[in-house]
Amino acid sequence: MKITVVYNPTAGGGREKLLCRFVAELEKQGARVRLYHTRGPGDATEYLQGLEDQGDCVVAVGGDGTTNEVLNGLAPGVALGVFATGTANVLAKELQLPRTPELAAQIVVNGKNVPVTPARLNGRRFIMMCGIGYDAWVVNGVNLAVKERFGKLAYVQSMLAQIRRYGQRHYRVMVDGRPLDCFSAIVTNGRHYGGSFVLSREANILRPQVQVLLFQKPGVSFLLRCLAALLLGRMERVDGVASLRAQRVEIRCEGADEPIQADGDPAGQLPAEIVMEDEPVPMRVADTFQ
Structure with missing residues (x-):
């Protein structure tokens, strides 16, 4: 499984140690991981749009704002994963996703897909x-x-x-x-x-x-x-x-x-x-x- 991890280092004050544990567990589960640190607002969307191959899944590591940026850069058919390290993490609560890095990584690799339909606000x-x-x-x-x-x-x-x-x-x-x-x-x-x-x-x-x-x-x-x-x-x-x-x-x-x-x-x-x-x-x- 090819996974692109998009990490926002400012979300929740930064969670570098949690990120390292998360990536380590993904690799332990057999995933091939590409990791990207965002550099500012809108960067996650721009980065993903510039990739020819986003992999099987793109994981947003941060808060709901980070997930929103990843969503707006996500290619059709690519799955969206979330490891919540931000302030509110509403989507993670909605989908009953764990805050523990190892458990979150195991869900990304070994879990299932469910269809979630986004809406568009002014495009x-x-x-x-x-x-x-x-x-x-x-x-x-x-x-x-x-x-x-x-x-x-x-x-x-x-x-x-x-x-x-x-x-x-x-x-x-x-x-x-x-x-x-x-x-x-x-x-x-x-x-x-x-x-x-x-x-x-x-x-x-x-x-x-x-x-x-x-x-x-x-x-x-x-x-x-x-x-x-x-x-x-x-x-x-x-x-x-x-x-x-x-x-x-x-x-x-x-x-x-x-x-x-x-x-x-x-x-x-x-x-x-x-x-x-x-x-x-x-x-x-x-x-x-x-």
């Missing part, structure tokens, strides 16, 4: 989610130096800083052609958010549809209820949160430059056009994954 792939409104403000407001040093606490800091802004912007969302209004929205391919929190019990990463969560009431008190519900895995039970399946979503906001986040990183500005891809990506998971 660029994302694997887990994108958000506008409060969700995007939080991601855009993260202090990268604090994130590198303290991890998830950087997101908590940004969440607190952005709370009072919620409800100040109004968005028009077209869900498979159906017009709806909201004050924030998250479009997700899976159940999890921020690592271990359950955002949507209706979502299914193996289904070729996204789940659209619309936050349709203004006010800080409503937002705080939603955040409390997220901690309990009951977001879709909150009065004022709509949850719908979709294959195509369009989002606009008149008179304002509004950011978008995708897979935990800034992803440009509105308007947003989100469309499911026609073909799934094979992803490496444990044989026991269902």
Whole structure:
């Protein structure tokens, strides 16, 4: 098995020792490994696009942002593996992937493929989610130096800083052609958010549809209820949160430059056009994954 490992040395503050153990186990399992260290934002995508032969599998070693870059450079038919060493690692949680290097390597070599269908946000792939409104403000407001040093606490800091802004912007969302209004929205391919929190019990990463969560009431008190519900895995039970399946979503906001986040990183500005891809990506998971 030929494996290309793409490692982001800045994700999670760097995990060189874990990387060495991971690569050593891949080779112990009989894989031929090519290792690449990324040099900055967008480098993983550019590197992969320049390869004539990516191998049987490309493994993203880093966080969800690293996986997003690898996904956008992945050639058709090549499997995607993940060894999570980043801050949130939502996709790894969704696919029940281990954090131990040896176990993660064994899954890459000896596991199975499952079909995961990405979506495209304004032409660029994302694997887990994108958000506008409060969700995007939080991601855009993260202090990268604090994130590198303290991890998830950087997101908590940004969440607190952005709370009072919620409800100040109004968005028009077209869900498979159906017009709806909201004050924030998250479009997700899976159940999890921020690592271990359950955002949507209706979502299914193996289904070729996204789940659209619309936050349709203004006010800080409503937002705080939603955040409390997220901690309990009951977001879709909150009065004022709509949850719908979709294959195509369009989002606009008149008179304002509004950011978008995708897979935990800034992803440009509105308007947003989100469309499911026609073909799934094979992803490496444990044989026991269902």
